[in-house]
Structure formats: structure tokens, C-alpha cells
Amino acid sequence: MVSDRPLKVALLGCGVVGSQVARLMTTHADDLAARIGAPVELAGVAVRRPAKARGGVAPHLVTSDAAGLVGRGDIDVVVELIGGIEPARGLINAAFDAGASVVTANKALLAQDGPALHAAAEEHGADLYFEAAVAGAIPLLRPLRESLAGDKVNRVLGIVNGTTNFILDRMESSGAGYGEALEEATALGYAEADPTADVEGFDAAAKAAILAGIAFHTRVRLDDVHREGITEVTAADIASARKMGCTVKLLAICERAEDGRSVTARVHPAMIPLGHPLASVREAYNAVFVEADAAGQLMFYGPGAGGAPTASAVLGDLVAACRNKLGGGRGPGESAYAALPVSPMGEVVTRYHISLDVVDKPGVLAQCATVFADHGVSIDTVRQTGKDGEAQLVVVTHRAPDAALSGTVEALRRMDTVHGVASIMRVEGE
Amino acid sequence: MVSDRPLKVALLGCGVVGSQVARLMTTHADDLAARIGAPVELAGVAVRRPAKARGGVAPHLVTSDAAGLVGRGDIDVVVELIGGIEPARGLINAAFDAGASVVTANKALLAQDGPALHAAAEEHGADLYFEAAVAGAIPLLRPLRESLAGDKVNRVLGIVNGTTNFILDRMESSGAGYGEALEEATALGYAEADPTADVEGFDAAAKAAILAGIAFHTRVRLDDVHREGITEVTAADIASARKMGCTVKLLAICERAEDGRSVTARVHPAMIPLGHPLASVREAYNAVFVEADAAGQLMFYGPGAGGAPTASAVLGDLVAACRNKLGGGRGPGESAYAALPVSPMGEVVTRYHISLDVVDKPGVLAQCATVFADHGVSIDTVRQTGKDGEAQLVVVTHRAPDAALSGTVEALRRMDTVHGVASIMRVEGE
Structure with a gap:
């Protein structure tokens, strides 16, 4: 039942995640073909500096002309791993215009412009998948969008940023201050040279906006998310938490109001009891609780970042997009019918x-x-x-x-x- | 974008889970319509004794003629919650013959006859969804089949039977023997009058067969699963486990051999370290670890049984089946291309x-x-x-x-x- 015509994939960006996606597409090629029903071919890889060696990617596939690659007319799925707003947004729209489906890990763009991207996908009958945008390898968006599609989610609460969890975990275990723990995280590659997006909570806030939108079937903008980072958390705070049998975590919390008529989304450090399952989430791991009317309390746990784990989520989406290309049908689009206000x-x-x-x-x-x-x-x-x-x-x-x-x-x-x-x-x- | 023509659902069985499915289809009707794109109508409920009152189900919908309901010609999705082999198998095949898709929670039937059911679904271009068959409300099969479709799963290890976990948890916390803990489980409704299927590991073994088949893209029959129950576990075993810093859990373990050329599936009591996340799974909860090449170690946790949680999983599948009916496309079918032998x-x-x-x-x-x-x-x-x-x-x-x-x-x-x-x-x- 495997079709002969290969599905063609354009990869935009070949950094930590992109290079793993390229690697897995090669090493798992036979499995992917069997699972999709047709071979998948890496048609091109767009990068900023093509001269730089790309381990495992054939040099003739590498180009600096991302727009040309997306628009060449035979691409079935575009995998966008550039990040940020532009040129990612323009390229995703060009992909839809060219009839391709899109898989992306771009949380910032989705939090800012999700509705427009979903509308473009809808207009072209294409798919927009983005499991990798939240909580890395952890299957979280697909369960929320599909497995819980018959339930009513009331709360999503979790650790969705690995960098800050690593820093707080170090502060907790060693008694170090914030600055010292940040230095360690940077040295070990858990924090970027400019850690602002992580430590000030911007990354987690973008994820909270995406999660709240999906969980409550409403639109939640990045500006709707109350945001506090961890830069003000002190060793004394952690010691004080310990005294009450608690630890400090940076949490993303999305809640439906008790009357059901509004929702809230926020990111801030919080004390949680040591006996709570989230308290034992160490290093750069992520974990998310979902509370739903009928399902009760569910927890999802796993690596929240890293090249290979994030690539796993991207490839799961790639398989889904390819299966839809072959068999017809589309993945779930935006679901914002509830149109609930976001309370301050x-x-x-x-x-x-x-x-x-x-x-x-x-x-x-x-x-x-x-x-x-x-x-x-x-x-x-x-x-x-x-x-x-x-x-x-x-x-x-x-x-x-x-x-x-x-x-x-x-x-x-x-x-x-x-x-x-x-x-x-x-x-x-x- | 909501279509006018309602999708018609036949519900077979109206016990603990079925009655919750009927209830949620009513209370969440507007949400389901918005998420599917068309209203969903409960067209009939087949039960063995129609005279018995069914809370919330309109009497004119109740029938004892399951075959007549399935075959009446206008049913879009059949939800099979009768359990066991017959008449469930015959009715599911009749549903496919009639052009309907099927959602089921029937682990025994799937473990015994999965390939034939999948083939029938394929032949008729219909869907066969069964998230509720394993680990109740926990989204586990969809993540394995779809989110991890681009990865290579090496191991699935978990607590997939709530009754035995409740019994072992009581033995652990109170020092009670097996018999006493079973009595308590029965009194509280966690164990059935005839607890054989649970305590002898048959239920967990059926789930292990399903999980192994999906995880490794191969066929695993119930007979391939090594099975030991918990009836021989003594208070002394639990005390001895405690002495080595362990507790005793009934585990389902599906593994790929190190050389990748065969798989194993087994269910037996095992000692696990108290620091292991599965050690803290209490009462009738379920939790499952999945280890994959790229994703690393993931954990899924939640209520493994119960009417409302299982109904949540059924409704998620119902939404997927209905969306496919409306929009074309099909959910993933059987994936057994790897055809790996199961080692003893x-x-x-x-x-x-x-x-x-x-x-x-x-x-x-x-x-x-x-x-x-x-x-x-x-x-x-x-x-x-x-x-x-x-x-x-x-x-x-x-x-x-x-x-x-x-x-x-x-x-x-x-x-x-x-x-x-x-x-x-x-x-x-x-």
C-alpha cells in the first residue's frame, strides 16, 4: 500500500532541532514511508549561511533562498524551524499559497498571529501542525485538541520552560542564588547567551497563550497572559518555601473561571507543596497537568526541549500532514468558537x-x-x-x-x- | 461552518461507561457540534434489558435489538461498550458493513481479533478508534499512534489496571494481606464480584498486547503476552520490597530487544524503587512510561477507569470519527508492517x-x-x-x-x- 510518488518536504532552518529532523528523516526513512504510505523526501534545506557544514544533509539540498524553496511548486509540507516573527511568517504564508501544509515549532509566531495563520491554512485546505511549539517532545497539543475534544477542560497547569526549571532546580538543590544558577545553566547550554525570553517568562507566556486557546476553544493573545519571570526569585524565597514544605517553580496556569464565562492565563513563579507531582520535575524537564470535567486530572511529563525530543514532535506532525496529503482530510483547525473573554x-x-x-x-x-x-x-x-x-x-x-x-x-x-x-x-x- | 445534517450515533451498551457517554452527549451537545462542525444525535441505545430505567436516555431511544439499530442504514458512528467477544464482534462487523465508523473500549476483543477488525474497517473506508480500551481517560494510544509516528519506541512500561493497583496500594499502606485488600476493593466498587480478569492479569495482558502492537508496529496476540497476576503476592513480599526501598506494582512491560529484531510483552508483579514515579501511583490510577529514541522518556498519568473518565476517551474518539465522516480522510489504521517476532x-x-x-x-x-x-x-x-x-x-x-x-x-x-x-x-x- 506504499505509494511510489514521494512526498516532498522543505526544511526551513537547520539548527539544533532542524538538523535532528533532517537526521531522523534519513535514519527512519523506511519506517516513515511505511507509516505514511509513501516515501518522504527532503527536497531542500534553507539556511542563512549555506557555507556552514550541515552534518548529514547533502550539500546540493542546502540553499539560502528560503522563498524560492517554498515557492518552487512541488513541496507538500514545509517544516518551519527558523523561529521568530519574520521571515518565518512570510514563508509560512507563502507555503500555504503554494498549496503546502506547514509544521512549525514557532511558539512566538503562533502566540502573536495564530488566528491569521489558521485562517490561511483553512483557506487553502492545508494543515497547520505545531505540537513542538509547546513542551517539546511531550504529546500535549494533540491530546488537548483531539483526545479531549469531547470533554470540558477547566485548568491547565504546568512547567513549560526547561531553562527556568533548571535554574530553580539548581537554586533549590545547591542553595545558590539566581545569578550563580543562571551562569551554570548558560555554561551547560540550558540557557542562551541572552536568556531574556526564558528567564523573563516570555517563552512560557507564549506557550500559555497557545495552551489556553486550545484548552478553552477561544482566542488568547500573548498580551492577555500575565507574565512574571524568575529574575527576582532569591535564595531566601526558596529557603522560605522549603520551610513551609514547598518548592518554587515557574508555572504556566490557564484557568476557566468558576462560572465558566471567562478564562485567565498567567505565568509566574509560585510555591508548590513538595508532595505535588510538579515539585519533583527536575532539571530541564517539563510536566503539565490538565483537569477536565469527565477525564479528571491528567499529567503529561517528558523532555521539554532539546534537538532530538523537539524533532520527535515535529516528525509526528510531519507524518500526520503527509497522511492527510495522501488520504485527504485535514487535521483539526483553529477552534475558537467559545469566544470567552480573558480576565485580567x-x-x-x-x-x-x-x-x-x-x-x-x-x-x-x-x-x-x-x-x-x-x-x-x-x-x-x-x-x-x-x-x-x-x-x-x-x-x-x-x-x-x-x-x-x-x-x-x-x-x-x-x-x-x-x-x-x-x-x-x-x-x-x- | 456548522452543517445542518446531524451525525447519528448508535450506542451499544449503557452501563457505567455507556450511561456517561449518553449524558455527556447531551450536556456537551453544543460544544460537540461546534468542534465537529455538525450536531451529533444519539439515534439509539441498545441494551439487554430495555425495561430497566436509563437515567437521562429518552425511553423511545432504548432498544434490545442491537443488530437492528446498527443495520438501520443511517448510523454514522457505532459506539460499542458491551465488552467481551460476542455479540460485540458481530455488531462491529455489521457496523462496518453498514458504512459506519466504530468507537470501542473493548480491549479483550481488540487483543484477540484486532487485525480482522482493522481489516474490516479498512475494507469499508471506515474508522476504528479505541483510545478507551487502554488506560481509561489517559490519552495514550493517540500519542503513540500519531504524536510518536516519526519516532522509534523502545519500551512501554506502566500500571494499566486500576483494580490491582488499588489492592497492592492497600497492602502497602495498611500491611493487609491480599485477601483482605481484595475484600476492601470489592466493597468500594474497585473490584468486580468475579475479580479474575483483573487480579489474574488478563485485563492488563490484553492492554499490553494492544500497546505492544501499536508501539512496535507489529502484531502481538494475547497469547504472546506472558501473564502473572497478583493473587500470590503476600504481605511478606511487600514488607521485603520495602526493606530494599521498593514497592510492588503490577506492571505491563513491552520491550524491543536490544538488537531491534524482536519484541516482548509481559504482565507481572514487580518491585520498583520508591523513588520511581510509578511507585507513587496510588489507588486506582494508571500511569505509563514510554521510551523512544528521539523523544526520550515520556510519562502519561491519570484515571485508568471509571464511567466519566472512560467516557471522556470515548467522546474524543467520537469527535474524531465524526470529523472524518464530515471532512473525508481517515484516522490511522493498523500499522503492523514491522512484523517483528514476539520472543518468549x-x-x-x-x-x-x-x-x-x-x-x-x-x-x-x-x-x-x-x-x-x-x-x-x-x-x-x-x-x-x-x-x-x-x-x-x-x-x-x-x-x-x-x-x-x-x-x-x-x-x-x-x-x-x-x-x-x-x-x-x-x-x-x-
């Missing part, structure tokens, strides 16, 4: 862990407790430790709207008896 | 934990060690404890072929100085 961070209901430096005299705890009460925030526990006229109050709240919690913190900062707010962190995973 | 249990490479009751006199340990050496089995650790002229030897081996290990045990049993083999258990997960 202030409406998110969560818990705070707050460390305050206060004057060590009677009545201060009561004063502070009054501020919490005035803002409608109920206190779960207070721990007071003091020495040399200075005391520290560590307050953990019950669940309250984020706006009420941040209002409380502002009011605390204005108090004469409060010298400073040493740290604020949300508490999740209970 | 004797060729599986594993480790043993063996407890021996021996005569307490000098030289016995050396005698026993010689027997291991004679069979080519290398010893990892030996622990000897003795009182009142009786001693106990606990031996943990290094990895060796199962045949060599069981040959060693037979030889030990024949020794005068060995009074008995108190327990043998494989050690996995390292």
Missing part, C-alpha cells in the same frame, strides 16, 4: 506567601492582620520571628482575588511599622 | 528478588551462590538472617535472561539445604 490578573483567585520586615513590638501582628481583613483577605497562617528589635512576619493567605492580595501588599508597604516587604509569592497546587 | 518470556532480560528458607549452617550461602554462578546469573546483593537453626537468604540478582533466572530457582529448590523458596519477584524500573 486581578480577577485570578490565588493564595499569597508574604514575608514582611516589621518593627518588633507588641501589636504589630494585630495591625497587619487588620490590613488583610480590611481587604477581604483571610489569613491561613502567620509565623513571627524576631531579633534585635526587628521581626519578620511570614503570612500565608487563603484564596482571594489577586487584586485584593496586591491591594493588601500596597497597604502593608505604607505602614510605619512595616520596614519592607521582603518577598511575595503565589502559592499553587493544592 | 525466557528471553526477557530482567532482575530477580528471591527469598530462600535455608538450613542455618556455614557454607550454605556459598552453595547457593554457586548455583547462581552455574546458571550465569550474577548476584547484586545477598542478605542473610537466621534464627533457631533456620536462616533466610534474600538474593537480588543483576540483569539476566528470565530463563536463566528461573533455571536458577529450579536448581535451588532441588537443594537439600534449601527448605523452600518463600518468594520470587522481578525487579524493574531502574
